[in-house]
Amino acid sequence: MDIVSAQQDNKVHPHKFILWVAIASIIMMFAGLTSAYIVKSGQANWQDVRLPNTFWYSTAVLLISSLTIQVAYRAIKQREMTQYRSLLIVTLVLGIAFVVLQGIGFSWLWAHGVHFDGAGAGQFLYILFGLHALHVVGGIIALIIIILKQYTGKTRSYNTVQAEVMSTYWHFVDFLWLYLLVFFVWIGK
Amino acid sequence: MSNDSTIHVHEGAVEHGVHHDGDGHHHHKQSFVSKYIFSQDHKTIAKQFLITGMAWAIVGAMFSIIFRLQIGYPDQTFPFLETFLGKWAKGGKIDPEFYYAAVTMHGTIMVFFVLTAGLSGTFANLLIPLQIGARDMASPFLNMLSYWFFFLASIIMVSSLFLSTGAHSGGWTTYPPLSALHEASSGSKRGVDFWLVSMAMFIVSQLMGGLNYVSTILNMRTKGMSMTRLPLTIWALFFTAVLGILSFPVLLSAAILLLFDRNLGTSFYLSDIYVAGQILPNEGGSPILYQHLFWFLGHPEVYIVILPTMGMVSEIMSINSRKPIFGYMAMVGSLFAICILALLVWAHHMFVSGMNPFLGGVFVLLTLLIAIPSAIKVFNWLTTIWRGNIRFTPAMLFCIGFVSIFISGGLTGIWMGNSTIDIHIHDTYFIIAHFHLVMGVAAFLGMFAGIYHWFPKMFGRYLNNTLGYIHFWVTLTGAYLIFWPMHYMGLAGVPRRYLDFSLWTSFNKFDSLNKMISIVTIIVFFVNLMFVFNFFYSIFKGRKVRTTNPWDATTLEWTTPINPGHGNWVGEIPEVHRWAYDYGKDGRDFIAQTEPVKPGETGH
Numbered sequence: 001m002d003i004v005s006a007q008q009d010n011k012v013h014p015h016k017f018i019l020w021v022a023i024a025s026i027i028m029m030f031a032g033l034t035s036a037y038i039v040k041s042g043q044a045n046w047q048d049v050r051l052p053n054t055f056w057y058s059t060a061v062l063l064i065s066s067l068t069i070q071v072a073y074r075a076i077k078q079r080e081m082t083q084y085r086s087l088l089i090v091t092l093v094l095g096i097a098f099v100v101l102q103g104i105g106f107s108w109l110w111a112h113g114v115h116f117d118g119a120g121a122g123q124f125l126y127i128l129f130g131l132h133a134l135h136v137v138g139g140i141i142a143l144i145i146i147i148l149k150q151y152t153g154k155t156r157s158y159n160t161v162q163a164e165v166m167s168t169y170w171h172f173v174d175f176l177w178l179y180l181l182v183f184f185v186w187i188g189k
Numbered sequence: 190m191s192n193d194s195t196i197h198v199h200e201g202a203v204e205h206g207v208h209h210d211g212d213g214h215h216h217h218k219q220s221f222v223s224k225y226i227f228s229q230d231h232k233t234i235a236k237q238f239l240i241t242g243m244a245w246a247i248v249g250a251m252f253s254i255i256f257r258l259q260i261g262y263p264d265q266t267f268p269f270l271e272t273f274l275g276k277w278a279k280g281g282k283i284d285p286e287f288y289y290a291a292v293t294m295h296g297t298i299m300v301f302f303v304l305t306a307g308l309s310g311t312f313a314n315l316l317i318p319l320q321i322g323a324r325d326m327a328s329p330f331l332n333m334l335s336y337w338f339f340f341l342a343s344i345i346m347v348s349s350l351f352l353s354t355g356a357h358s359g360g361w362t363t364y365p366p367l368s369a370l371h372e373a374s375s376g377s378k379r380g381v382d383f384w385l386v387s388m389a390m391f392i393v394s395q396l397m398g399g400l401n402y403v404s405t406i407l408n409m410r411t412k413g414m415s416m417t418r419l420p421l422t423i424w425a426l427f428f429t430a431v432l433g434i435l436s437f438p439v440l441l442s443a444a445i446l447l448l449f450d451r452n453l454g455t456s457f458y459l460s461d462i463y464v465a466g467q468i469l470p471n472e473g474g475s476p477i478l479y480q481h482l483f484w485f486l487g488h489p490e491v492y493i494v495i496l497p498t499m500g501m502v503s504e505i506m507s508i509n510s511r512k513p514i515f516g517y518m519a520m521v522g523s524l525f526a527i528c529i530l531a532l533l534v535w536a537h538h539m540f541v542s543g544m545n546p547f548l549g550g551v552f553v554l555l556t557l558l559i560a561i562p563s564a565i566k567v568f569n570w571l572t573t574i575w576r577g578n579i580r581f582t583p584a585m586l587f588c589i590g591f592v593s594i595f596i597s598g599g600l601t602g603i604w605m606g607n608s609t610i611d612i613h614i615h616d617t618y619f620i621i622a623h624f625h626l627v628m629g630v631a632a633f634l635g636m637f638a639g640i641y642h643w644f645p646k647m648f649g650r651y652l653n654n655t656l657g658y659i660h661f662w663v664t665l666t667g668a669y670l671i672f673w674p675m676h677y678m679g680l681a682g683v684p685r686r687y688l689d690f691s692l693w694t695s696f697n698k699f700d701s702l703n704k705m706i707s708i709v710t711i712i713v714f715f716v717n718l719m720f721v722f723n724f725f726y727s728i729f730k731g732r733k734v735r736t737t738n739p740w741d742a743t744t745l746e747w748t749t750p751i752n753p754g755h756g757n758w759v760g761e762i763p764e765v766h767r768w769a770y771d772y773g774k775d776g777r778d779f780i781a782q783t784e785p786v787k788p789g790e791t792g793h
């Protein structure tokens with residue numbers, strides 16, 4: 001009996017759990033695409049793609065934003081709401097900057113002859129990086145909602161679960177990006 | 190409807206030690222819209238899935254009626270078809286283009302919209318919270334979105350039927366290059382784009398549902414409900430959701446790449462193609478890549494369809510045999526084994542794709558391994574009813590029919606699982622026979638079993654039994670008459686996906702067989718319409734349920750009021766003290782899960 005009730009208390013918050021399962025399914029989607037990449041790189045006329053430097057800048061931006069959201073999470077745990085809010089906004093700005101930089105990277109590639117036609121890594125790059133950027137945009141929307149709630153909500157929310165879910169997701173898109181980058185830098189060569 | 194009280198969901202949330210940040214669980218006074226349309230109550234969402242699924246089933250079946258008519262009577266004209274279909278049936282004869290669209294839509298609708306969304310959507314939503322003792326899903330909001338994404342997918346798929354170039358016609362598997370090239374056929378024009386976008390919405394819906402099911406089962410069980418006390422329905426729905434979460438995203442990636450190939454000139458799946466007098470610039474793509482991605486979902490998908498019914502059949506059989514399920518842990522273990530193996534056998538659909546025969550050998554081995562957990566399940570069902578004190582309710586009959594059909598259709602899987610045999614029978618009617626029995630019919634029977642059994646919980650009334658018995662016997666007999674002979678046609682080499690065999694003299698001997706199959710199809714269709722009538726009639730006029738536990742079952746859903754409100758239990762959620770299968774124990778007919786284990790009693 002005691003064991004059972006003890007187990008109940010240890011349960012993860014359902015929203016956190018949902019996030020972890022969602023992450024598993026997002027991973028499967030990218031795993032499907034990167035294995036398609038590997039299969040296709042064995043076919044005729046495969047061409048590598050050279051990444052512009054912009055993607056290194058965007059990497060830096062995303063890594064920093066991971067840091068800021070982590071500090072924001074620590075802030076709300078200590079109930080330092082002003083710090084929490086400002087760090088959320090910084091993260092938001094960095095997130096938007098990341099997406100913009102990805103767009104700049106895309107247009108550089110496009111201008112340098114990496115188009116949809118032909119065969120090669122370029123096609124995959126647009127899709128993989130594009131889908132990743134969409135997941136960042138999803139995160140940005142969630143951030144905006146949280147920030148708006150912070151400023152408009154009648155009752156103050158010290159809800160750390162929401163902050164934790166948000167930061168976990170943010171770290172996840174960060175890791176996902178690093179995975180894609182490593183994938184393109186090593187396997188694409 | 191005196192029991193129709195609505196319970197503050199916050200109570201439940203607090204009991205689970207969960208803090209909700211006021212995202213609006215205040216449903217005391219509900220409007221019609223929030224109660225029946227944008228409802229977040231899992232029971233209402235279940236009904237929405239069920240009724241939408243039924244509508245889809247009728248549409249899907251109509252397609253099969255239309256093409257079976259023409260296959261059975263290739264020289265005949267059916268003027269009424271022209272009235273309905275216009276240019277797709279000029280002069281009352283079905284246009285071959287339309288035939289392809291019809292089989293494609295039939296397959297897509299049945300596999301995805303009826304037997305995935307309609308089935309899992311209904312029973313996962315209805316049973317998970319009720320049987321594990323939770324007030325609702327982990328995220329009722331996500332759950333509502335899951336239904337509405339399904340609805341959106343439905344709308345898009347329906348609209349594709351009305352495109353002037355016709356719906357997607359390249360088969361439910363949507364293989365490129367046929368599906369990737371606008372020039373390839375009329376159905377490959379806008380139809381495929383609609384199909385892909387609709388499926389993308391569908392996948393989103395399935396993922397939202399699946400996330401909820403998994404986290405609800407793992408996190409929101411009531412006190413005492415350890416995993417090994419769960420009814421098998423819940424285990425089955427759990428593994429179904431896991432399979433969906435792991436495999437649907439891969440289909441999404443396949444669909445995205447196909448959309449790019451179709452509309453933006455990429456060559457993921459295309460290479461060196463000459464079509465409609467033109468040489469296409471695409472190079473370096475691989476259509477086999479699509480097959481891998483598709484079947485990585487496609488095979489798990491067939492288990493996504495069948496696992497929920499396996500769970501329901503286990504549950505209903507045990508209840509109506511008044512005996513504990515035989516080999517509970519073996520049932521869970523075999524579900525687990527099926528779930529793992531299902532992810533590892535996809536290439537058995539691709540034995541003729543030119544794959545390396547040694548690789549084929551690996552997939553043969555893995556495929557044949559699935560026969561073991563499947564056989565364990567069949568054995569356990571048979572031993573469960575063996576010497577049982579059987580109550581032949583309609584639900585029970587459908588379960589027995591399920592086992593019978595599952596055996597008949599499953600055995601042929603072992604033939605096709607051997608690549609050497611499969612090379613001969615691939616793409617013939619043998620395959621049609623195999624999967625319609627083991628998946629199509631079996632899943633439908635299991636779904637009917639679930640509907641007959643849980644109808645009283647859903648609507649507080651019973652379905653009509655007499656109509657139920659007629660429904661069962663005609664459907665079962667009809668299913669065997671329709672699909673059994675197809676094995677022989679397949680062995681004789683009759684290919685699938687052909688509208689007219691009349692020029693093929695060696696197949697003329699099957700003419701009368703084909704007629705017979707078509708006639709039986711129509712009869713079965715009407716008997717199932719009768720079921721639909723029974724369903725809607727009984728919602729309003731059926732015999733009323735007067736006791737909370739009409740089937741003398743042990744599980745938690747029967748401890749709720751006859752018409753439970755949002756929140757399911759008035760007052761506290763009951764605590765669980767034993768497993769779900771204490772039937773015929775210690776001289777008692779059944780002992781509910783909520784009853785504490787007596788001192789000296791062996792608990793589970």
Ligand code: HEM
Nearest residue numbers: 491495537538556560599602603605606615616624627628
């Ligand atoms: C003993 C277990 C089973 C084995 C060994 C098996 C094996 C196979 C094989 C090898 C094929 C490919 C045949 C071909 O296209 O040449 C196939 C097709 C199929 N199987 Fe099974 N199967 C089994 C059970 C099931 C179950 C339980 C289901 C569904 C609930 C199922 C559903 C299907 C479907 C839908 C197809 C056809 C897909 C298509 O081409 O349109 N099978 N099976």
Ligand SMILES: [Cu+2]
Nearest residue numbers: 488535537538
């Ligand atoms: Cu398969």
